[in-house]
Amino acid sequence: MKRLVYAFTVSSLFLLSGCWDKAELEEQAYVVVMGLDQHEEDENAVKVTFQIANPQVGSSARGDEADEPPSDIVTLVASDVAIAKEQVHAIVTRKISFRHLATLIVSEKLARSDQHHQLIASLIIDPEVRHAMSFIVSKEEAKDFIHANKPRLETRPHKYFQFMRERWREIGYVPDSNLNRYFQRLGGELFLAAYATAEKNNAQQPRKGYLAGELPQEGGDPVQIIGSAVFRYGKMIGTLNGRETRTALFLREQSFVRNAMETFTDPLNEKFEISARIIEAYDPDIKLNLKKNPIEIDVTIPVRLQMVSDLSLTDYSTNLKNQTRLKKSIQKQLEKRTMEMIKKTQEEYQSEPFLWYLNARRHFRTLKEYEAFNWSEKYKNAKVSVQYEVEIANFGEQTKPAKLRKPKGGHES
Amino acid sequence: MNTTLTGHLLYNVDKLKNIFHYPQSKALYIRSVYLSFLKREAVVFFVEGAAEIKTIESRILTPFLSEPVQTMDDDDIIDFLIEEILTSSICKKITTFDAAVNELINGNTVIFIEDERAAISVVTDAFKDRQITEPSTEFVIKGPKESFNESMSTNCSLIRKRIKDPNLISELLTVGDREPQQVTVMYIKDVADDGLVKQVKQRVNQIEIDVVIDLTILEHLIEKRPYSLIPSTLTTERPDRTVSFLREGHVVLLMEGSPLALIVPITFWSLIHTAEDQYLRWASGNFTRVIRLIALVITLLVPSVYLAVTTFHPEMFPTDLMLAIAASRERIPIPAFWELLFMEITLEILREAGIRIPTVIGPTIGIVGTIILGQAAVEANIVSPILVIVVSITGLASFAIPDIGFNIAVRITRFIFLISAAAMGFLGLSLAFIVFLAYAASYSSFGVPFFAPLAPSLPSSNDLYTRPPVQKQSLRPFHLFPKDKQRMKNRKERNK
Numbered sequence: 001m002k003r004l005v006y007a008f009t010v011s012s013l014f015l016l017s018g019c020w021d022k023a024e025l026e027e028q029a030y031v032v033v034m035g036l037d038q039h040e041e042d043e044n045a046v047k048v049t050f051q052i053a054n055p056q057v058g059s060s061a062r063g064d065e066a067d068e069p070p071s072d073i074v075t076l077v078a079s080d081v082a083i084a085k086e087q088v089h090a091i092v093t094r095k096i097s098f099r100h101l102a103t104l105i106v107s108e109k110l111a112r113s114d115q116h117h118q119l120i121a122s123l124i125i126d127p128e129v130r131h132a133m134s135f136i137v138s139k140e141e142a143k144d145f146i147h148a149n150k151p152r153l154e155t156r157p158h159k160y161f162q163f164m165r166e167r168w169r170e171i172g173y174v175p176d177s178n179l180n181r182y183f184q185r186l187g188g189e190l191f192l193a194a195y196a197t198a199e200k201n202n203a204q205q206p207r208k209g210y211l212a213g214e215l216p217q218e219g220g221d222p223v224q225i226i227g228s229a230v231f232r233y234g235k236m237i238g239t240l241n242g243r244e245t246r247t248a249l250f251l252r253e254q255s256f257v258r259n260a261m262e263t264f265t266d267p268l269n270e271k272f273e274i275s276a277r278i279i280e281a282y283d284p285d286i287k288l289n290l291k292k293n294p295i296e297i298d299v300t301i302p303v304r305l306q307m308v309s310d311l312s313l314t315d316y317s318t319n320l321k322n323q324t325r326l327k328k329s330i331q332k333q334l335e336k337r338t339m340e341m342i343k344k345t346q347e348e349y350q351s352e353p354f355l356w357y358l359n360a361r362r363h364f365r366t367l368k369e370y371e372a373f374n375w376s377e378k379y380k381n382a383k384v385s386v387q388y389e390v391e392i393a394n395f396g397e398q399t400k401p402a403k404l405r406k407p408k409g410g411h412e413s
Numbered sequence: 414m415n416t417t418l419t420g421h422l423l424y425n426v427d428k429l430k431n432i433f434h435y436p437q438s439k440a441l442y443i444r445s446v447y448l449s450f451l452k453r454e455a456v457v458f459f460v461e462g463a464a465e466i467k468t469i470e471s472r473i474l475t476p477f478l479s480e481p482v483q484t485m486d487d488d489d490i491i492d493f494l495i496e497e498i499l500t501s502s503i504c505k506k507i508t509t510f511d512a513a514v515n516e517l518i519n520g521n522t523v524i525f526i527e528d529e530r531a532a533i534s535v536v537t538d539a540f541k542d543r544q545i546t547e548p549s550t551e552f553v554i555k556g557p558k559e560s561f562n563e564s565m566s567t568n569c570s571l572i573r574k575r576i577k578d579p580n581l582i583s584e585l586l587t588v589g590d591r592e593p594q595q596v597t598v599m600y601i602k603d604v605a606d607d608g609l610v611k612q613v614k615q616r617v618n619q620i621e622i623d624v625v626i627d628l629t630i631l632e633h634l635i636e637k638r639p640y641s642l643i644p645s646t647l648t649t650e651r652p653d654r655t656v657s658f659l660r661e662g663h664v665v666l667l668m669e670g671s672p673l674a675l676i677v678p679i680t681f682w683s684l685i686h687t688a689e690d691q692y693l694r695w696a697s698g699n700f701t702r703v704i705r706l707i708a709l710v711i712t713l714l715v716p717s718v719y720l721a722v723t724t725f726h727p728e729m730f731p732t733d734l735m736l737a738i739a740a741s742r743e744r745i746p747i748p749a750f751w752e753l754l755f756m757e758i759t760l761e762i763l764r765e766a767g768i769r770i771p772t773v774i775g776p777t778i779g780i781v782g783t784i785i786l787g788q789a790a791v792e793a794n795i796v797s798p799i800l801v802i803v804v805s806i807t808g809l810a811s812f813a814i815p816d817i818g819f820n821i822a823v824r825i826t827r828f829i830f831l832i833s834a835a836a837m838g839f840l841g842l843s844l845a846f847i848v849f850l851a852y853a854a855s856y857s858s859f860g861v862p863f864f865a866p867l868a869p870s871l872p873s874s875n876d877l878y879t880r881p882p883v884q885k886q887s888l889r890p891f892h893l894f895p896k897d898k899q900r901m902k903n904r905k906e907r908n909k
Contacts, residue, residue: 021838024749025723025735026742032732053732055740099728100735130728158732 026055029094032071032158033103035142036119038110039077046110046119048084049075049143051157052092053100058156070155075143081123098128103161104135104179105142105196108229108236117234120182134165135177137229137236139197139213148198151221164225168194172249172257173226173242182231188376190232190345190353192248195239196225209243232351240341240353247341251299251354251386253283261308267329268322272312276330279304279393286359290373294381297356301386304393305330310401317395331390338386346384351376417509422527426456429525432514433460441517446477451490454527458513463520465539472501473522473535491531494524503536542567543672551651551815556692560650565597565669571652572599572674576659580604586614588631591623596631597667605662606894612859613664613677628671635677638856642825644818645858647683648673654688662895678859678893682867682877684819685709690880699879706878708813711806712823716753717834717842719803723749725838741797750835752796756804757828759786764808865892874900 035049050073057070074091078084085096110116123129138145154160168174175192185191197213211227226242240248249257259279266272280303287298305327307316316322345352357375364370418425426443433441444457455477459469476498495504507513508531513523520538545567548560561568569583580602587593596617600610616635625631632646633639649655655665655674666675676683685705690698722729723738730738745752763782770778786804790796807827814820826849833845856863866873874886889895 022724024742025727025739026745028727028739030727030732030735030739053736055736056743058736097727100732102732156733156736162732 023095023097027094028097029072029092030055030097030100032100032156033105033146033161034081034098034101035075035105035107035138035146036081036110037107037141037143038113038115042077043115044079045077046080046084046115047075047077047141047143048081049073049105049146050084050088050092050096051146052096053156053158071157073143073146080119082126085126098126098130100158101128101130102133102158104133105138105145106135106193107142107145108137108139109141111137111193111229111231111236114235116236117186120179120234124179124183129179131180131183132178134161134194135179135182136194136196136225139195140199145196145198145223149221149223151223153221168225169256172246172260175228175245175249176256177228182234185231186234187357187371188233188351188374189355189357190230190349190351192228192240192245192353193231193236194225195227195229196223198222198224200224209241211239211241214241230349230353232349237349243337244341244344247338248345248353250278250280250301251284251338251356253286253355253359255280262334264330264333266310266312266314267325268314269312274307274311274326274330275309277306277308278334279306281391286356288356288359288363290360290363290378292383294383295378297379297382297384299384299386300389302389302391303334304391306393307395310395313401313403315400317399317401323392327390327392331388334388334390335386338388339384342384342386346380346382350380352379416511418507418513418525418530418532420528420530422454422456422525425525425532428510429458429513429523432510433517444474446474448477448526450481450484451526453490456525457522458517458525459522459537460517460520463518463540464522464537465520468501468537468539469522469535472537473499473524476500490526490529491533494526494533499533499535501535501537505534507532507534540564545571548650550817551649551654551688553687553689553692556688557651557653559652561652561672561674563670563672565595565667568652568667568672568674569597569599572656572659572665575652575656576601581659584614586617588617588620588634589622589624594625595669596625599659599665599667601659601662604660604889604895604897605664606896609662609678609859609893610664613666617666625668628666628668628673628675631666631668632675641856642822643853643856643863644684644816644822645677645679645856647676647679647816647818649676650674651688657688657691658683660900661889662893678857678861680858680861680865680892681853681863684816685814686876687815691883695880695882702879705813705815708810709823711810712814713827713830714842714846715807715810716757716803716827717830719800720749720753720831721834721838721842724835738797738799741799744794745797746794749800750831752800753804753831754828756786756790756796756800757807757831760804760808761824861892866890 029052031050032053033051035051037047037049039045039047052072052074054068054070054072057068072092074088076084076087078087085098088096106116106120110119124131149157149160151157151160154163165176168176174194177191177193182191182193195212199213200217201213212224215224215226217224228240228245228248229236230238230240246257246260249255250260257280259277261275261277263273263275266274280301282302284299284301287300289296289298310316314322316326342352356379360373360375361367361370364373430436430441430443435441435443440461442459442461446455446457447453448455457469457473459466481498491506495506505516507516507523513532513534516523516534520540522535522537524533524535526532542564543562545559545562547558551560559571561571573581578601582598582600582602584598586596586598588596598610598614598617613635617631620631620634622634625634629648632648636645638645650673652674655676658676659665663676663678666677686702687705690702692698693701727735742749747755763778763786767775767778787801791798791801811820811824814823829849830842830845833841835841837844853863854868862869865871867877869892871891872888873890873892874888875881876886876890880886884901887899887901889898889900891898
């Protein structure tokens, strides 16, 4: 009898419990990219685009599915994403799963509307939604962007974004934006999201920092991701180009972008340009004086310089005088660029994307006191001074620029 | 039956014949001799196959039939024969039929003398034994290559060869009511805890059974929890390993006819250690040990983790791996759980068949295994290729667990984990793991906790997951309560 009770208890444990979330891998459709667009007429509707990965493309289990596309793209109109996720089953055979959804694309039009924050905030009610998913703003409709995004080297769409994300962290032209970051910056600070487009606009003036679509390009993948969309209070208010984005990331404490290639005017020969790698050796030192009115912000950024190219072929490596001039010139140019960028945020966006609010928050005992202080309002009028401490690391492998040795005065034989 | 011998030779001979069912049974051999120097009749008995005829001829018959140098000067004829006539080194005077029978079945020769109330037993046993061979299951690359054989005296000798210490006690106990068998209990007197020795002897003495067939059966009989998955004793075929356990303060049991030594008490650590861990240098020995621990974890968890992730938590895979598994599973008609169970059971069948299969057709199993398990099942879309990898890694890893009893216990537990993972994913898996761990932690072998000296934490040489260099293994494990706690004095004491 006792044994029977035991057996019953143990077996009922397995029979009565479990298996709720059980689903075989192959019975699910994995959305890897999701796009959100505003509906043209209906204000309360949203166009949801699912890009569903096809497991068989790119795997060894080929067979007669060789002609299948790498992904299936479906667009639906629904009142929100959760409804769309249900309704899509009128079309898609397998159960839609967001568990591998790592990229969210929002059209600029939607991002600039009030509807945007409502959609995003209600999106994360679904426990399947990953908070670490990348957040990208597309210049055109997200649907068109997803359709246009056919990378040549990466057959699988998730791979394209996975690799791209790694490049963002390396180069810093694009912020590594994700949903978590978005939700952290809803209090008037600026949130930077990756800005992308498949529409080309080559008419811009060159070499001053590009926004997606402006980079002159021939051949290659159709999509450009560079620069950032600026959000304030959950709404897009403008853009920063690649160079500005990188400067913004440089000014952050504990930023992942630690080095950047930049071009400068050659101090000895203004006709030419010098390219150098700027390495942020330590965290920038951010000093705030919140007692003064307007508040004072003092930022010191220690950088090390690595010469990459020297088109004027001036000898900087052995001539100490030239070195000092170079250092000073580069310091000035860096400070000028940064100040321009800071001014832009103060005047145009009236807040900052440098996460200085985190430093400011430390000056208050309670969150209430900080909120009463109204940081972004104070930042608008703040006196900001930026100082770069430039140190030359090296001039590369060549000790001296190789110059042409033409005989003086004489004729060439 | 425990009657004493009478002074009447014919009566004694008849009675012994009756006991051995002579002449129906041809086991008993009888040879009468006339001792001319005593002017008396004597009868020599021995059992076919148990005693060696050559020894009997040279040690007993030759001295009996030749004229002795000495003349009879003793009062007792038996003593006179033992002391001055017989040339065998071990002779015994016996007085009961019981003793006579016991001597005979153990291969000795019994001599009845006319008009004497006692008999002589001469050691002439010659049971056939296997040679001492290399260990077949606990093989090492570096280290001694001897293993026990089926003779208890050989096994004792292999142990005594290594411990030349008068404190090494071997006590004889008897088990079995119908066919009494001898069990040797070995321990080092000034190391092993008295309480432990007493407890082991008590367990052996408490056994109530007609016959103990083998040491492995004795192993079951002295265990406290016969239904437990985890073994509480350990058998080894290596004399060197036995000796190292003896030196730590363990108790060793030996039995005639068994090529193993039974070691009690044991812990988790003794089940996963091998002799070679100590023979190899510190780094190499620890490396192999860590590999074995990894293999243990793989055997226990890989199939169930795979199942839990694929059916409950696909987000835990990198997208590419997830898509690859999904693609390979697209045409599989059965759920992942049944697929995995089918493969695991096939693997277990393959293992079992591999042991039972006659050596001559042994290679067939490899072909059948690789073709059925590997290729055909995948091509027939019954299993996915990734699952074949999971199952083969698990199978391979399970071979690395050295102790056979523990090995099978782990393989059984693997199925329990598999079912839990199929029911509730990681939640079920972690619940089952907690239950398993709690059971193991509360389990004890002869009063020693299974995870001692890690949990409960007791002083020891830390010979656990890894081992320190030999010169730092200065303490005997305290969970055995050794009388002599230190293996070596520390340097300060030595220099005094």
